Amino acid sequence: MKKLNSEFNYLSDMYEDSYYPSFLVDKIQLNIRKVVDFLEEGKHSIEAVQEKLDEMTIAINELEDEFYQNESEIETVARDSIAITVEEILQYFEIDIDIEEALRERDW
Numbered sequence: 001m002k003k004l005n006s007e008f009n010y011l012s013d014m015y016e017d018s019y020y021p022s023f024l025v026d027k028i029q030l031n032i033r034k035v036v037d038f039l040e041e042g043k044h045s046i047e048a049v050q051e052k053l054d055e056m057t058i059a060i061n062e063l064e065d066e067f068y069q070n071e072s073e074i075e076t077v078a079r080d081s082i083a084i085t086v087e088e089i090l091q092y093f094e095i096d097i098d099i100e101e102a103l104r105e106r107d108w
Contacts, residue, residue: 002093004036013081020078021070024063031059032085039093049095050102053086057105064107074108082108 010029014020038044038052060074060082067073074082087099 001040001042003040004089004092008088010085011081013077013084017077020072021067024066024070024072027063027066028060028082031056032082032089035086036089039089039095046095046097050097053097053102054105057103061105061107079106079108 010032011025014025014028015022035049035052035056039049044052064074083099083103086102090097090099090102
């Protein structure tokens, strides 16, 4: 079974920008890690992977109010950082899902 390198850099642009509270970026990372854990379990159908990505994206959507309460939001830099992280993970696990499709449930 393939494992993602423990040194993998999640959401680097968000962590480097003080506009994004680290504890909220941690919550996004936790949701992405759930997908990674699922992928590390072994071979799954594209449909099953997409379902996990949808769950992840909906969970990230639900953080929007917390970002607003902390004078932040999931905007361009955050969207790109999330997309780049997810895209790199999909490439590593050789999963052929377009990033737009992977994040199709996003509100951001």
